[in-house]
Amino acid sequence: MQLHGVLFFPVTPFDSRGGVAVPILERHLSDSLAHRPGAVFPACGTGEFHALDATEYDAVVRATVDVADGAVPVIAGAGGPLGHARIVARAAQAAGADAVLVLPPYLVSAPQAGLIGYVTAIADATDLPVIVYHRGLGAFTPESIAQLLTDPRVIGVKDGVGDIAAAQQFTLAAQRAGRDDVLFFNGLLTAELSQRAYQAIGVPHYSSAAFAMAPAVATAFFHAHESGDQTRTDEILTRFYEPLVVLRDRVPGYGVSLIKAGLRARGLPVGAVRPPLVDPTLTDLVELERILDEGEDLLR
DSSP: OOOOSOEEOOOOOBOTTSSBOHHHHHHHHHHHHTTOOSEEOOSSTTTTGGGOOHHHHHHHHHHHHHHHTTSSOBEEEEEESHHHHHHHHHHHHHHTOSEEEEEEESSOOOOHHHHHHHHHHHHHTOSSOEEEEEBTTBOOOHHHHHHHTTSTTEEEEEEOSOOHHHHHHHHHHHHHTTOOOOEEEEOSTTGGGGHHHHHHTTOOEEEESHHHHOHHHHHHHHHHHHHTOHHHHHHHIIIIIHHHHHHHTTSTTHHHHHHHHHHHHTTOOOOOOOTTSOOOOHHHHHHHHHHHHHHHHHHO
């Protein structure tokens, strides 16, 4: 699987009755895909996977596959309780997704052998290849990643921990295994702010929640970064991403709820976030509007 472009993590819109708003999701996807992302990852963290039931998950992934129509890979989230993870992984395959992103397990801490078993059990539930999300209760050692990469069904690793030395060991493990097909990407919150460091250790891809809210700004950053235009990347980081990170860090979960608020502010009625996340305060919405205006000014 070849990826080139920003990795797009869409939100899941909810209607006034609290259900998944599929027509709004389709518009969100269509508008964002026009900016040519490298892949789309429905029903993952930004898409509130934690708050979706299996039926809603199926609707989200099917809508994404339909709108993408083969233009970019569709990689759906699957994780949490193992039984649920296996159900939705099979649903992703039935819906036509190209791969599964294995999110961390639910609640319990586990030894490395158990985490490897968790990934394997999800891979066994489907014919789709899987990408491992290294984060939280699903944090892997370099030795465990090396073991997982002996399984050809494991095609990627998303790093959400931020330990650069460990991430470097992950890439070296792939080299030692003769795997030149492994997708490594930076999955930290607002990954644009750390991508230079990841690029230096051989991690060329990064996820972008900001792309879901401000695709033109995120795409401008991507092109500046890819071309080595440090002056332009510094400008976008300083004027858009740094203030966004400061605002994001005020409240846990703002990494998702700010994105939905930004979409609402720009006229797309994606609804509120579901508990346990909370929507931004009025004060924070004013600051978000200022940041979005600054992003639009950057494009001029």
